Amino acid sequence: MLELTCSQAWTPLLEGRIGDWRPRWADGFTARANSTLAIGDPGKPLPDALLAVCDFAHHHAIPPVVQVIQNTSAEDAIAASGWVQYVEHKPAHEVSVLTGPLSHGSSAGAVILDEPTSGWWEMTTGSAEPAEAPRHVLSTGKVGFGVVELDGVTAAAVRGAIVGEWLHIGRLEVRAEFRRRGLARGLMNAASAWAAAQGATGVVLQVAVANSGALKLYENLGCTEHHRYRYWAPGPGACEDRPS
Known part of the structure; x- marks a missing residue:
């Protein structure tokens, strides 16, 4: 399941x-x-x-x-x-659960780190020093912490977790002033390349049905709905x- x-x-x-x-x-x-x-x-x-x-x-x-x-x-x-x-x-x-292929292409400056930065935490939790619960939930397991750094700030971030053959994507965020530059797609490409090196063959995401922008991005990357x-x-x- x-x-x-x-x-x-x-x-x-x-x-x-x-x-x-x-x-x-x-x-x-x-x-x-x-x-x-x-x-x-x-x-x-x-x-x-x-x-x-x-x-x-x-x-x-x-x-x-x-x-x-x-x-x-x-x-x-x-x-x-x-x-x-x-x-x-x-x-x-x-929530819609989507599956699709690992994506390919330019990373748009995105890198996948082994440890989260304070900027990554701020982007994904709203605090550079989060409490124990978000630290545990977001950093436990085989996790890659994706970031794009621009103009001295963390412009975008994503969390990728490997479970078996799957890359589970979560917490994809792009700062408002950096949107429409392809950073979200770049993060997905970088996370996919990282996941492929870990043995993953596909991507799975859990996306709120109300989040039409995210659903459109993932549809463009070849993802389709598996269930809700x-x-x-x-x-x-x-x-x-x-x-x-």
């Missing part, structure tokens, strides 16, 4: 198990690392599994949320259990605030 591959590229501080389901915690940093990936058999009746999601979330002081593949029987069953789409998580409540997922949260009365 490709979604399990993606989850290995985005490591939480803590991951549990509810059967095959994976409750995750990273002190609130990103929905992916602070939700339960509801794929496979939870090993118990669905109402009990959803209560276990609630218990895990309450214990770790995060909202109870499940990440579910869209338009599946699992999503239908969760909706029938009184859970609702977690539209509060804007703009990434609904959505986040769901308990509706009124669907998640008891039970003591841990």
Whole structure:
């Protein structure tokens, strides 16, 4: 399952198990690392599994949320259990998972580093000195930190993570004043060349459906949609605030 591959590229501080389901915690940093990936058999009746999601979330002081593949029987069953789409998580409540070939061409000055710079952190997290959770989530695993330096600043950045044969792309950012110069494509080309040297043969991305600009870029690079997922949260009365 490709979604399990993606989850290995985005490591939480803590991951549990509810059967095959994976409750995750990273002190609130990103929905992916602070939700339960509801794929496979939870090993118990669905109402009990959803209560276990609630218990895990309450214990770790995060909202109870499940990440579910869209338009599946699992999503239908969760909706029938009184859970609702977690539209509060804007703009990434609904996400398209894309796959495509490694790209080729000019790197436009982009380089892939073994260690993140303060400029990379600032571009990807908003802080040159991020807290433990973003540091852990973004730097764990076989990760390349892509940057373009222009006019004495980090003009663009990307995170590439290798999971098996896949290059997982995340946190692609270009400063507003440097857009429309081909930097995003250059970062993708540089990350692809780096990933090919690590044995990767394809690229996978998780992109908010609302992010039309990013979707267009990746479409132009040959990526197509593999599936979508959505986040769901308990509706009124669907998640008891039970003591841990």
